[in-house]
Amino acid sequence: MNTLPKLYSYGTKSTTSQVRFSLADLLVELEHEQAACAFSMKTLSQSEITKLFETIRYIRGKKT
């Protein structure tokens, strides 16, 4: 006699009882994380660094 619950028995259509993230959402999130990593590891030129500092100074100046 099969003691397994009907859900897991052979021949029945399995249903997922808990879904936290869909595969599509996970793939999108993974893509974003990879992009963010590449973004943070990008080597900046001196002019980009200078612009970044100017932006930060401008933001700090506005806050104070």
Next chain:
Amino acid sequence: MQLTGHVLIADDEPHVRRYISLILRALGPVVVHQAASGEAALTLFHSLSPPPQLVILDINMPGIDGIETLRRLRAEGVECPIVMLTSLATRQVVEGAIAAGATGYLRKDTPRAEISALLMDVWKAVAPADAPPPVESSEPSLVPPL
């Protein structure tokens, strides 16, 4: 306007310290103090009187790195301009330096004219208009004049 006062350079590569010293001396009558590590930079900074008006830090150094040295100086309330000079220039590292309180950030492969311009910009932003020229220390200079 000339760069005047005492400047502390921390870099584990002697030729980089020498190169930056030459650039600084071309900008004005500065007294350059040199350290080969983060720990040495902190010790030297605290031993100098008056304290340096400008600090230039490499990031990759033995012992504590430049970012940590910067963080410790800022934590002690040091407000003088601190410029990072490094070959590491990823956005992550640059943003880390900004967050730690860096005043400027220079790539080591930047042309000399740009390094001079940035150092002068940093200096102009903080220097008093009537800053007196520094008194040369009696110790022999490690860097010959230009």
